Amino acid sequence: MSKNEGGTSVGWGLSQVRQVGSSVNRSAIRAWMAMGALSILPGVAVAESAGSIPNMMRPEATPAHQILSLTFFVLLITGSIFVVVAGLLTVAIVRFRSRNAGTVVEPPQIYGSTQVELAWTVVPVLIVAVLFLTTARIIFAIQDAPKPKDALDVTVVGHQFWWEFRYPALGIVTANELHVPVSPVDHPQPTFLKLLSADVIHSFWVPRLAGKTDLIPNHENTMWIDPHKPGLYLGQCAQFCGAQHAMMLLRVYVDTPTEYAAWVRNQQKPAVQDPAVAAGRRVFETEACMNCHRIAGTAATGVFGPDLTHLMSRSTIASGATTNTPEHLREWIKDPAHYKDGALMPAMQLSDVQLDQVTAYLATLK
Template identity: 50%
Template sequence: MMRWPLALALVALSPLVLVAQTPEMFDPASPDAIEIRELFYLVLAITTLIFVLVGGALAYFIYRFRDPPGAPRDDSEPPQIYGSQPIEIAWTLAPTLIVLVLSLVVIRSVIAMRSEPPTEGTLRVRAVGHQWWWEFEYPEFGFTTANELVIPTSDADAPTPVYLQLESADVIHSFWVPKLAGKTDLVPAKTNRMRLEANAAGIYEGRCAEYCGTQHAKMLIRVTAVSPAEFEKWVADQQRSAAVAASVDAGRQIFMDQACANCHTIRGEPAIGKFGPDLTHLMSRHTIASGVLENNRTNLADWLTDPDQAKPGSRMPNMRLSPTEVKQLVDYLMTLE
């Protein structure tokens, strides 16, 4: 008997839970994300109305035609009605019209969000999904970074969305930043496109939304929206080659002698590997290991000592470096600003 009061209490308290922690997709920060939220509300309103009508009718008939208390048991079969053209037309037309309206609304929104970018004045970024990290190439500016996508904010009066060219280097991934846009898959041997537009400066977190292997849950995305002036400064900093300090030459030599240089690129250095993230300006990023660890000396040392501790099955190998070698290598990496 206690189950009904408990269920009613949970239903009554559920709006308070939603208010206390609003899911990211219901707190949009871009026109496309707002459009997706409005579509959800439209679908929710229609399905709620259907639920109320059907559930209300069911509850009414159960109550209206119940056996009165104390009435003698009647096991006779009630009158059966076979075929009703008006009812059959109604339950065929109503769902058809609902699906048609929803389809037209969704198609209109999808076409608008997947529109081709203008030929001039558009920032384009090539985003490549790897197991389990993200590669972001800015072809217009001639550099590549990893895991943290930096974009300029967009003015509502003069929108300047960023257009992403989505590719996969291995398996199917899905790019999803809930506050900025919907999900779009990255499929091997196929190029998909999407646009991002941030109304305000800030950090917007996302993730791979398609299971892609053991570390799928730790393939995070970090989009940083900055003012156009800050973006220009960031681009200028990223275009510089890596600065080499003589004081960290021992760590630099370890990087070049080990397999590090075969997997990673450091512009201005002999390291030209493409299997792992570009490390030219590693210390300009806030995180490492695709958003799993904060980018600091301690976490860099732990990551180099045993990558599997943070991401079991990671493609980053354990190089079996001594504590002294790890320290020297970290000293070198810390200069890549």
């Protein structure tokens, strides 16, 4: 329970508040105060796994921020309603409980009261009016936000059970790990996502950045994010899409401008050509691998599976099912069901030698 990711920050909750307090991020403090007031339960989760929680109460981009402020407003109203109504109910039950069960005397019968009933109809009408207007404002603010000229465009394509990310202006295609530049509040650099699906409905959800939007075949959607702080943000598919919906995980890396530029430069290069692993490349190009996967600069131009040109630049494989190490890669190629039973990649029935060769080759694709 008290395990911290990487063991870096003991007593995470406190140090986080301090750190947040020193930066300008007040809403995170408010978020935690509200959470603390609601229950101690989320505290349990915090103790478990520090920074990786996809917690909507710790927003780092404008849409998620706006949603959170609206959330506090709604919580305030609904919380007040709860206190008043549950209070009345409790008073009624306690005050008017039957004291001696044997009694046959019935209480006075009251059939209704027009004034009282009118009052408790009008008050909810007013509350609804306020709630609706506030909500509508935020809907328009987020959904109809104008797109700046220098916004980054990324096309997200949902597949059973992985994510494809295409950067049309940059000529980059990658999978499962989205890289976007940080968007400082004083110098916004938002990313607009065009959401498509290759098969069934999926949903793109990274709670700390924005609400979710569905990826629907034959129906193009858009959403936008402008992450204010570099770092890794976790999410996953939020619409049941088949056997391995649970393992359709999503990682968004928000890079500093320098990191981002370096990442783009690397992704734009063709695949590494290392003669030492030519045997592995031959296996890849002669077995069925190339039917589904693309490696730029080779004969492999498949489009059904993730682009592997810079496979080793990603930290996970199988859409986050496991970390990207040569051992895991070998196991994954040998038997995808080992990590992700129901994934559409078939077991390739390669010999041990071929497995070693192709793994060695893939491991060079930095």
